[in-house]
Amino acid sequence: MEPLTTEQKIIKAxxxxxxxxxxxxxKTREIAEEAGINLALLNYYFGSKERLYKxxxxxxxxxxxxxxxxxxxxxxxxxxxxxxxxxxxxxQLLLEHEELPIFILNEWTVNEDLFVDITRDARLFAKxxxxxxxxxNGMEVSVPxxxxxxxxxxxxxxxxxxxxISSGLVEEEEFAxxxxxxxxxxxxxxxxxxx
Amino acid sequence: MEPLTTEQKIIKAxxxxxxxxxxxxxKTREIAEEAGINLALLNYYFGSKERLYKxxxxxxxxxxxxxxxxxxxxxxxxxxxxxxxxxxxxxQLLLEHEELPIFILNEWTVNEDLFVDITRDARLFAKxxxxxxxxxNGMEVSVPxxxxxxxxxxxxxxxxxxxxISSGLVEEEEFAxxxxxxxxxxxxxxxxxxx
DNA sequence: TTTCAAATTAAACAAATGATTAAATCATTT
DNA sequence: AAATGATTTAATCATTTGTTTAATTTGAAA
Numbered sequence: 001m002e003p004l005t006t007e008q009k010i011i012k013a014x015x016x017x018x019x020x021x022x023x024x025x026x027k028t029r030e031i032a033e034e035a036g037i038n039l040a041l042l043n044y045y046f047g048s049k050e051r052l053y054k055x056x057x058x059x060x061x062x063x064x065x066x067x068x069x070x071x072x073x074x075x076x077x078x079x080x081x082x083x084x085x086x087x088x089x090x091x092q093l094l095l096e097h098e099e100l101p102i103f104i105l106n107e108w109t110v111n112e113d114l115f116v117d118i119t120r121d122a123r124l125f126a127k128x129x130x131x132x133x134x135x136x137n138g139m140e141v142s143v144p145x146x147x148x149x150x151x152x153x154x155x156x157x158x159x160x161x162x163x164x165i166s167s168g169l170v171e172e173e174e175f176a177x178x179x180x181x182x183x184x185x186x187x188x189x190x191x192x193x194x195x
Numbered sequence: 196m197e198p199l200t201t202e203q204k205i206i207k208a209x210x211x212x213x214x215x216x217x218x219x220x221x222k223t224r225e226i227a228e229e230a231g232i233n234l235a236l237l238n239y240y241f242g243s244k245e246r247l248y249k250x251x252x253x254x255x256x257x258x259x260x261x262x263x264x265x266x267x268x269x270x271x272x273x274x275x276x277x278x279x280x281x282x283x284x285x286x287q288l289l290l291e292h293e294e295l296p297i298f299i300l301n302e303w304t305v306n307e308d309l310f311v312d313i314t315r316d317a318r319l320f321a322k323x324x325x326x327x328x329x330x331x332n333g334m335e336v337s338v339p340x341x342x343x344x345x346x347x348x349x350x351x352x353x354x355x356x357x358x359x360i361s362s363g364l365v366e367e368e369e370f371a372x373x374x375x376x377x378x379x380x381x382x383x384x385x386x387x388x389x390x
Numbered sequence: 391t392t393t394c395a396a397a398t399t400a401a402a403c404a405a406a407t408g409a410t411t412a413a414a415t416c417a418t419t420t
Numbered sequence: 421a422a423a424t425g426a427t428t429t430a431a432t433c434a435t436t437t438g439t440t441t442a443a444t445t446t447g448a449a450a
Contacts, residue, residue, distance in 0.1 A: 006397080006398090020305070021219075021305055022217055022219065022220075022301075022305060023220070024216075024217065024219035024220035025217075025218070025219035025305070027436080027437065027438085028437070028438060028439085029436090029437075029438090037398085038398060038399055038400085039399095039400095039438090039439090040398075040399070040400085040439085040440080040441090041397080041398065041399090042438095042439095043438080043439060043440075044397075044398080048438075048439080049437095049438065049439090099304060102297075102300055102301050102304050103301075105297055105301075105354055105355055105357070105358070106217075106297050106298075106300075106301040108357035108358065108361075109294060109297050109356070109357055110215070110216055110217060110220070112357060115357065115361060116361075119361045119362075124358075124361070124362035124363075124364075125362050125363075125364055127364075143364065144359065144364045144365050144373060145377065147359075147364060148351065148352055148355075148359070148377070149348065149384075151351065151355060152347035152348055152351035152352075153344065153347055153348075155351070155355075156343065156346065156347035156350070156351045156354075157343050157347075159300055159351075159354055160300055160343075160346065160350075161304070162300070162303035162304055162307065162310065163300070163303065163319075164339065164342075164343070166303075166310060166311075166314045166319070167314075167319035167320050168319075168320075169319075169320055169322075169338065169339045169342060170339050178339060182340065182343070189344075189388045192387045192388055192390070193384045193387055193388060195387070201427080201428090222406080222407065222408090223407075223408060223409085224406090224407075224408090232428085233428060233429055233430080234408090234409090234429095235409085235410080235411090235428075235429070235430085236427080236428065236429090237408095237409095238408080238409060238410075239427075239428080243408080243409080244407095244408065244409090
């Protein structure tokens, strides 16, 4: 348990506040207070609020993608293993960071330019690998539809959590159970969908 | 084509900017400029930025819910018709207002208090009606899972559009085609999932 | 111990921002 | 035409906000 460096304290506080409230609503003074550091240190280490923000977004986007990209691209992992690993890892990750997908997807919509740099030249999905494995499994679905169905069924519950809670469809206390149970069914659903 | 009243011009401009950029990033002077009115009129008609914002959120939330709620609650509409109508209506609506779901879901996460008032006492989902129809169709799925699957498969493509576009999985020009084709398969998918 | 760069602090600056005021204009009624 | 209330305008206010500055402290090297 090394004590955090000043830089780490700032990143930690900024990550928390930016993901909770978005870029514009988060004030540099808040970040400084949350981090327990002097306001000027924020600019000393990161130059500006925007540069700090980009740092945070890069981290968070990577958290979200690394669960999926390497697994999907790996030819030695079967389609079933892929789906089950991704379902498992995402549910795990998102239960610990519920705000992650909505933060990233909203920022990606509102602040598109920012993501151009980050995702440039990143081969996010290994289309040929997945295409081959879909055929091997007798699935006639297209790669985009396969990815869309997979991510939908795993992630949407987290994105739309407030709707589920407010409507009384799912109680706050049983939400974790709800997504854990769904996680177990993903592979079954995916195979059924694609016959 | 009546010319818009000042109030309508403000609401229109505010709707556009708030949904595009969120509450904090939207400045009252921008709204005034976009609406072509004097800044003071915003407070004259709506009292404050926050009250104007609540007005916009209420409208947008209702746009999103009215596609779904009345249809789902109607006992005289079969489950198949329900699913197909909702798939059709949502795809239509969201193609015209792509920013709508991510705006509402993000605001609902970031600004939860605001939605307490709006959704209080609103029986969003008619659980018993759907439960009955699921049984009649031999579907053993729970209502929350049914709703989650339905909304996931329809809406997630819009929420995650930037991911699909940036990854090259779907081209911007073919996005409308992509979601239109998916829309046609929703009922098939839903039935297969629940055997 | 002295030196010196790195790290930290308090204070201040300039611009932006939500809101208000008081005067001017408009439209409707008398 | 005069009167009256509703609408609109330009100007201003008080804070907030991101950033900078200049001085101080810290800690390691000489």
